[in-house]
Amino acid sequence: MSADQRRARDYVDFDGAPGTWNAITDVPGVEVGYTTLIDGDGPLVPGTGPVRTGVTGILPLGRERVGTSVAAGMFSFNGNGELTGSHWIEETGSLALPITITNTHAVGPVHRGVLEWSLARNPALQQGWHLPVVGETFDGYLNDINGRHVREESAMAALDAAASGPLVEGSVGGGTGMNCYGFKGGTGTSSRRVAIGEDSYVVGVLTQANFGARHELTIRGRHLGPQLLDDNPMEDAARSAPPGSGSCITVVATDAPLLPLQCKALARRVSLGLARTGTTGSHFSGDVFLAFSTANPGALDSGIGAAPAGIRRLDFLPWPTINPLYSAVVQATEEAVVNALVAADTMIGRDGHRSPGFANDVLSG
Template identity: 65%
Template sequence: MTARPASEATPSGKPRARALGIPFAGTPGALNAITDLPGLAVGYETLIHGDGALRTGHGPVRTGVTAILPRGRDGVGNPCAAGMVSLNGNGEMTGTAWIEETGSLDLPILITNTHSVGACHTGAIEWVVRHYPKLAEAWLLPVVGETWDGYLNDINGAHVKPAHALRAIDAARPGAIEEGSVGGGTGMNCYAFKGGCGTASRVVPYGPHRYTVGAFVQANFGSRHELTIAGVPVGRELADDNPMETRRQAAPAGAGSVIAIVGTDAPLLPAQCKALARRVGMGLARTGTTGSHFSGDLFLAFSTGNEGALKSRFSEGEPAKDEFDQLRFVPWGRMDPFYAAVAHAIEEAVVNALVANATMIGRDGHRTPALPHDRLVALLRKRGVIS
């Protein structure tokens, strides 16, 4: 049996959106993942154990930690130009005041559940202290983003420890990555189907150059009736089997949040990274969401171009006469293809998070169904989207 290419299947063999024939705009990279960026590494720590009724502190546990290292393990402390945007602020992403101030990012990015931000923040600092003690002599402001997994997970049980954050960072590797219910996305839901982690990438030709725009989402947002795939409002036709939005103790429809990370190897200014982050909302809208008050929609974008610039650590002595940073960047008037790449990659990353998934039962018997592949394909075929 011939193995599917990375664009169609995760390393464990779970199907991705393209395996169902779903069409998307733009040209993906070889892996169709944020790890198409040279050197970038992703790691997961997945926590699944326990069943039955909720007993805070005892489970059930359906959560975890995701780590993204923009320049890989060896590039920590080497800044990337960066910018952050909040579409809706009912969420948290630490370290962003410093990104706003300096336009740079030089530490691992962690994503987890809402009540585990502190543990992951502590774990990120411990990891840097262990592996980059010189860097830790100054100050450390890690980026930790979150979405709420309390429908399926014992979110108040403090199950995520600093050690789990360390293990997620240590597990970070380049190459194809898993999607669905892994890492920080383990207990997440999207459009009232099982959601979680999703990724995609796009190649942007630029004269003789080819740059990559990669996207990663922790998808935990949207109401069932909104779901749109390949331009078809499929959520209306898949409205049955929706326990998350019909049971009384569930969160309001559309609640949850989404963290999106966008990376590119194109040389960009910090303000251009922020402009990329702003286009994440365009990609999310292509999947149907209009943005809920109860959803924290926080987006971070970075560029690995201009390596060695934007350092803002303690200086020593007087500046040399030629001590200046120099930034090479894509002209603002040439940014449109990169904006399009963000919207297209984010759209596919969300659909990948839905497709590469399975039904999950968590706390108090709460159940989230998986997106039904056969019914989805039938709907898209009926509309002539796929053959």
């Protein structure tokens, strides 16, 4: 994170206690990297630009444990979107490869890039079959989305760059060309420390925010949207989709030991965090969420090369104790969305399309 990166807590307070970096990387072992592609200005020339896009890569157990499973669950709040590998997550409750997020028409090359990177990183994976997890949101308002600018190498570079520590937000990675509530949106993250009995855990959220109509926007209970209807070029422009269209991919990580169905329950709570920011869920918004637990690594391995033998066991928290994790997901999701808004500056993309930066001083009023 740059020294002058603005964050929502510079302007307003939020519920809950964040981790050290207030990011998904506060969950031990989780690493995040970006490839950001910005090039050209002026009229759209398909295949040439302008380019405003990228890839976000998330390593649940870091680069040293690619191919080791973690418990996972996903939830589709509205299905106008893609999360590859989701059927297998639903079937087995696990994932073992990196998670990536990009634009809608770049899922294919990113999928292949994740596979190539993972096979190179862990040669044992050469013996198996794999279903990489790739999510997407649409950046065609600003980006030459049909131009094949995101390539396999773009995904591999994002994964090569993955690290722990503070994260840059706004117009970076897969969030580069995204918009939120009629403002420039993109990538946002947040975390919460949670105590359950005598034990402490971390819940982290990373969202690619590309959803919401301007009039809906609500921040910390203040319905700001109706006050900010001016300078809304995306809604003023002739577009095939109505206000509120877009998508949101959100990834939740925790080190709390959970069953796959408990991870799915955490993923569902992302909906409540988004609702705090005002959205009611547009028909044209693909809102798909994934949650995973870094506890019990490898316990849900399906076997690479040879079928695993013996009995496997999982530690997990009793269902009645995990309400604090639900609260953490809701709180961190709300803050991650506002972080994306606060961090992103005005961006001009294809055909002079402009996405205005959020007026951060409104939060101090």
